[in-house]
Amino acid sequence: MTETWRLITTWGAEPAFNMGLDETLLRSAHAPPTLRFYSWQPDTLSLGYFQRFADVRGTDRAGAVVRRLTGGGAIHHVNELTFSISVPRNHRLYRGPIAESYIRVHGAIARALQELGVDPKLRGDDALLSERPETGMCFHKSSPLDLVWDRRKGVGSAQRRGKTRILHHGSIKLGPSPLEEEVATVASTGNTVACEAFAPIxxxxxxxxxxxxxxxxxxxxxxxxxxTDFGARYIDPAFLKRR
Amino acid sequence: MRPDDRKYMESHEWAKLDGETVLIGITDFAVDELSNGNEGDLVYCDLPEVGRQLEQGETFGEIESVKAVSDLNTPVLGEVVEVNNEIEEHLEILAQDPWRKGWLIRVKPASKNLDHLLDAEAYEALIAAKAQ
Known part of the structure; x- marks a missing residue:
C-alpha cells in the first residue's frame, strides 16, 4: 500500500501567505507529508535565505519581494509553477546524500515536462547559455543536478532541513520573465501551458x-x-534586508 | 566510532561538557550530508550573538550548502557565552575538524546533565539505520 500525501493547491495567493504556509508545513509537528502547488499575486521576487539584498538585481522591478527560507539565488515568480514538498526529516525520499533526493524529484519533474514535449535532462558537466551569475538570480547560476533544456536552466529547487521536517522548494519555468532572460521555459520550446493545467500532470x-x-x-x-502569523516577517523590511 | 566524550542529537548536533560550559557543534555526518564530501559546497553559516538565551531544541543558527539550508538546534538550555566566529569565514574547518576546531558556540547551561541526549553508541546506531 502506497503512502498517502496531502495535495494543497493555492493559486494566486499573496507572497507573505505563500511563504508563511511553507514555514508552517516545515515547522509542523503533525502535518502529513504534503505536496503543494502555488502561484503568486502579484508577481514576486524571492531572495535566497542568505542572499544580500543589494546583490540581487531587479528588486525594484517586481510586484513584491520576499525572502525565502530556502537558500540559493533569487527567483522571479511569474509564468511558472511553484511547488513545495514537506515531509518528516527521516522520510525515505530524503534519506542518503542530498544529491540523491534532488535526482528523485527532478526525475519526476522531467517526466512531467516530457508530456508537454519538453526534453529536460540533468545539467551534469554541460556549459549553459543561461549563466549570468552577476544577476544573483537562481536561474542564471546552475549546478550539475539542475534540469536544463536547450542548454539553459529551466527548473530551480532548494531544500531547508529543519529539526523534524524538510521543505523542498521548486520553480518550473512555463514562460518568460523580464528578470530572467535567456533561461529555459516551456514556452521557449514552442509549447504553451498554464500552471493550473500543468499541476495535475x-x-x-x-x-x-x-x-x-x-x-x-x-x-x-x-x-x-x-x-498568516509566520507570513508577516517575509515582507518585513528588516527581514528582507537582514543581509 | 564517533567521540564518546560528548552527547548527540538526532538532528546531528553534539554537546560536550567543558568545565562549567558546554561546547556545541555538528557531526561529521551532518557536514558530509550538506557538502557531499566537497567542503567548498558549504557557503554560509549564521551563529547567534553572545548573551542570547537558548531553549533546549531551539534553532540557534543556520548553515547553508550549495543545495540545502539546515537549522542548527540547541541540545541544552542556557546562555551563549562564546561564539566561534572563525567558522563563519572559514567553513572548511567544519569538514576538516568537526570535533575540535569546528565547535560553533559555547553555552553556560542551566544544568550540566546531558542524559537527555544520545551517547556515541546510540548515535552510531541512528546513523547506521539511516544508511539502510
Whole structure:
C-alpha cells in the first residue's frame, strides 16, 4: 500500500501567505507529508535565505519581494509553477546524500515536462547559455543536478532541513520573465501551458515517481492562521534586508 | 566510532561538557550530508550573538550548502557565552575538524546533565539505520 500525501493547491495567493504556509508545513509537528502547488499575486521576487539584498538585481522591478527560507539565488515568480514538498526529516525520499533526493524529484519533474514535449535532462558537466551569475538570480547560476533544456536552466529547487521536517522548494519555468532572460521555459520550446493545467500532470508524475498517493485537501484552519502569523516577517523590511 | 566524550542529537548536533560550559557543534555526518564530501559546497553559516538565551531544541543558527539550508538546534538550555566566529569565514574547518576546531558556540547551561541526549553508541546506531 502506497503512502498517502496531502495535495494543497493555492493559486494566486499573496507572497507573505505563500511563504508563511511553507514555514508552517516545515515547522509542523503533525502535518502529513504534503505536496503543494502555488502561484503568486502579484508577481514576486524571492531572495535566497542568505542572499544580500543589494546583490540581487531587479528588486525594484517586481510586484513584491520576499525572502525565502530556502537558500540559493533569487527567483522571479511569474509564468511558472511553484511547488513545495514537506515531509518528516527521516522520510525515505530524503534519506542518503542530498544529491540523491534532488535526482528523485527532478526525475519526476522531467517526466512531467516530457508530456508537454519538453526534453529536460540533468545539467551534469554541460556549459549553459543561461549563466549570468552577476544577476544573483537562481536561474542564471546552475549546478550539475539542475534540469536544463536547450542548454539553459529551466527548473530551480532548494531544500531547508529543519529539526523534524524538510521543505523542498521548486520553480518550473512555463514562460518568460523580464528578470530572467535567456533561461529555459516551456514556452521557449514552442509549447504553451498554464500552471493550473500543468499541476495535475506534475502531480501524476510525482505520485508515480515517488510511489505515493495524493489526496487533494487544503490547509487546516490552524495552518492558515499560523501561515498568516509566520507570513508577516517575509515582507518585513528588516527581514528582507537582514543581509 | 564517533567521540564518546560528548552527547548527540538526532538532528546531528553534539554537546560536550567543558568545565562549567558546554561546547556545541555538528557531526561529521551532518557536514558530509550538506557538502557531499566537497567542503567548498558549504557557503554560509549564521551563529547567534553572545548573551542570547537558548531553549533546549531551539534553532540557534543556520548553515547553508550549495543545495540545502539546515537549522542548527540547541541540545541544552542556557546562555551563549562564546561564539566561534572563525567558522563563519572559514567553513572548511567544519569538514576538516568537526570535533575540535569546528565547535560553533559555547553555552553556560542551566544544568550540566546531558542524559537527555544520545551517547556515541546510540548515535552510531541512528546513523547506521539511516544508511539502510
Amino acid at each position: 506534475l502531480a501524476g508524475a510525482l505520485a508515480q515517481g515517488l510511489d505515493v498517493t495524493l489526496e487533494a485537501g487544503g490547509p487546516t484552519e490552524a495552518e492558515r492562521e499560523q501561515a
